[in-house]
Amino acid sequence: MSQSVTLPFWLLALLAILALLGALDRLLMPSVRFFLRRRLNKAIDRLNTRLKLRIQPFKLTKRRVLIDRLLFDAEVLQAVEDHARAEGTTREAAMAAAKRYAREIVPAFSTYAYFNIGTRLARWISTYLYRVRLGYMDEEALASIDPDAGVVFVINHRSNMDYVLVTYMAATSSALSYAVGEWARVWLLQSLIRAMGAYFIRRNSRNALYRKVLARYVHMATRGGVTQAVFLEGGLSRDGALREPKLGLLNYMVANFDPKGPRDVVFIPVGLNYDRVLEDRVLTSAAKAGGERPRFRFSPGIFGKFLLRNFWLAIRGRWYRYGYACVSFGRPVSLKGYLAGRDVDFRTLGGERRSDEIEQLGKTLMGEVAQVIPALPVSLVATAFLQVDGRAISTLELKGLVYTVIEKLRSGGAHIHIPRADLEYAVDVGLRMLTLRHIVVEADGLLHAEPAETDLLQFYANAIAHLLE
Numbered sequence: 243m244s245q246s247v248t249l250p251f252w253l254l255a256l257l258a259i260l261a262l263l264g265a266l267d268r269l270l271m272p273s274v275r276f277f278l279r280r281r282l283n284k285a286i287d288r289l290n291t292r293l294k295l296r297i298q299p300f301k302l303t304k305r306r307v308l309i310d311r312l313l314f315d316a317e318v319l320q321a322v323e324d325h326a327r328a329e330g331t332t333r334e335a336a337m338a339a340a341k342r343y344a345r346e347i348v349p350a351f352s353t354y355a356y357f358n359i360g361t362r363l364a365r366w367i368s369t370y371l372y373r374v375r376l377g378y379m380d381e382e383a384l385a386s387i388d389p390d391a392g393v394v395f396v397i398n399h400r401s402n403m404d405y406v407l408v409t410y411m412a413a414t415s416s417a418l419s420y421a422v423g424e425w426a427r428v429w430l431l432q433s434l435i436r437a438m439g440a441y442f443i444r445r446n447s448r449n450a451l452y453r454k455v456l457a458r459y460v461h462m463a464t465r466g467g468v469t470q471a472v473f474l475e476g477g478l479s480r481d482g483a484l485r486e487p488k489l490g491l492l493n494y495m496v497a498n499f500d501p502k503g504p505r506d507v508v509f510i511p512v513g514l515n516y517d518r519v520l521e522d523r524v525l526t527s528a529a530k531a532g533g534e535r536p537r538f539r540f541s542p543g544i545f546g547k548f549l550l551r552n553f554w555l556a557i558r559g560r561w562y563r564y565g566y567a568c569v570s571f572g573r574p575v576s577l578k579g580y581l582a583g584r585d586v587d588f589r590t591l592g593g594e595r596r597s598d599e600i601e602q603l604g605k606t607l608m609g610e611v612a613q614v615i616p617a618l619p620v621s622l623v624a625t626a627f628l629q630v631d632g633r634a635i636s637t638l639e640l641k642g643l644v645y646t647v648i649e650k651l652r653s654g655g656a657h658i659h660i661p662r663a664d665l666e667y668a669v670d671v672g673l674r675m676l677t678l679r680h681i682v683v684e685a686d687g688l689l690h691a692e693p694a695e696t697d698l699l700q701f702y703a704n705a706i707a708h709l710l711e
Contacts, residue, residue, distance in 0.1 A: 296389055297353070297417055300466025301439060305350040312344045312459055313337070321454035328450075336451065343455040347441050349419065355437035356417050364410040371403070372516065372563055376411065377570035377616040378657040384415075384510070387574055391506040392467045394495065396607045398484060398512075398615060399473035400705070401519045403567070408471060408512060409438075411569045416469040421460075421491055439468075443491075445476065460494035464507060470495075471512075474608055478521065480529035482704030484612055487604035496588050496600065501581045509607055511572035513615035513657075515705050517565025517675050526697040565620060565675045568659045572614035575607065617651055617658040617706045619672030624702040625710070627682065627691045634688040637673075644669050647710070656709040 312318060318340060326336035368374050395418060397408060405420055412418055420440040427442055443456060476488030499507060555561035586599055626643035645665060651658055660668045676682040681695040691699050
C-alpha cells in the first residue's frame with residue numbers, strides 16, 4: 243500500500259485539469275450561475291416596465307423543462323399509448339417520436355437574441371426595403387388589456403416579410419411568438435428563429451401524435467400568457483384577396499379555455515399592406531397554374547445575391563425602396579367577452595357544433611382583420627386602372643378615378659394612408675411604382691395597363707377590394 247506509483251506527466255496534468263474542472267463545477271459555477279441569473283432577472287424586470295405586454299414567466303422557462311413538461315402531459319402520454327398501439331411498435335419508440343416532435347416544436351427564447359439582434363435586424367430590413375408607416379391604432383383599447391391575459395396578434399398574410407415587419411412594429415409592445423412553417427428550418431436561421439421564441443410547425447402533417455404534441459404546446463403557451471402572432475389564412479394569398487381562415491392553431495388555443503378562469507385570451511387584429519410584395523410574381527403565377535400553393539425555401543445564396551444586386555444599384559444611384567408598407571392594429575377582441583355574448587364554452591361542445599363555433603370565431607376575427615387593412619397608393623391606383631378595363635387614360639382622369647375610390651373607402655370607414663397628407667402625391671407614388679415595373683405603360687401622353695400584367699394589377703387591387711364592397 244505504501245509503494246510509489248509512477249505516472250506520465252501528461253496523465254498527471256490531465257488528472258489535475260479534470261480535478262480543477264470538477265471543483266469549479268461543484269463550488270464556483272453554482273455561484274456564477276446564480277449571479278448571472280439574478281442579473282438577467284433584473285434586466286427582464288426593467289424590460290417589462292417598458293413593454294406594454296410584459297414577458298410572462300412561461301416564455302423564460304428553460305427549454306428542457308418545457309420539453310419535459312410537454313412530454314409528461316397527460317394527453318400526450320395517452321397519445322403515445324395510442325400511437326404505439328396503432329403502429330404496432332413499443333411504447334419506448336413512440337415516446338422517442340414524441341420527444342423528437344417536442345424538441346422540434348419548443349423554442350429556446352432569448353431576450354438578448356430577440357431585442358438586441360432580432361428586432362434590430364427586423365428594423366433594418368424593413369426600413370431598407372420600405373417606407374414603413376403605422377396606420378390605425380386604438381391606443382386606449384390596447385392599454386386597457388389585462389397584463390396577465392394571453393395576447394394573440396391575428397394577422398393577414400401578404401408576404402414572408404410579414405414576420406419581419408410585425409416584429410419591428412411590435413418591438414415596443416412585447417416579444418411575439420410566431421408559428422413558423424418548415425421553409426425556415428435551415429442551418430443557423432432556425433437557431434435564430436428559435437431564440438426569438440418562434441416555434442416550427444408542419445402545416446400539412448396528418449400524424450396524430452405530432453398534432454397532439456403541437457396542440458398541447460400551443461395550449462400550454464396560451465395558458466401561460468405567451469404573446470403569440472398567427473396568420474389565420476395559413477398561407478400567403480396568391481391573388482391578393484383575403485383567404486378563408488384555417489382553424490388548426492385557433493382550435494388549439496381555445497380548446498380548453500375556461501370562460502370563468504383567471505386568465506383571458508385577447509385577440510388583436512393586425513392589418514398589413516404593401517406597395518410591393520416581394521413574392522408577387524411567384525404568387526400570381528401559382529394562382530394562374532391552379533396547383534398547390536407555392537413553396538418557399540430560404541437560400542443563403544439567393545439572399546446574398548439579392549443584397550449584392552441592391553448594393554450595386556445603390557452605389558450607382560439607381561435603387562429605390564419598394565414604396566410604403568403599413569401596419570394597422572384594430573380593436574382587441576376578448577375571448578371571455580365573445581363567449582359570454584354567445585353563451586358558449588368550447589370545453590363542453592363536441593362534434594359539428596364545436597366545429598361551427600370555432601369556424602364562427604375564425605370568421606369573426608378575420609372580419610376584424612379585414613376592416614383594419616390599410617389602403618396604400620399602389621392598391622388605389624391599381625383599382626382605378628381596373629375600372630377602365632384596359633382603356634388608355636390621362637393622368638388627370640386617373641386622379642379623378644382614385645379620388646372617387648378614396649371617397650368610397652372613407653364612407654365605409656376604411657383606413658387610408660395618404661403620404662404627406664397629399665392626395666396628388668399619393669397618386670404619383672402609386673403610379674411611379676407601377677410604371678417602374680412596367681405594369682402600367684405611358685404612350686402618347688396616355689396611360690394604360692399592360693395586358694400581360696393584369697394579374698399583378700388585380701393582385702394589388704384585391705388587397706382592398708373587400709373594403710369597397
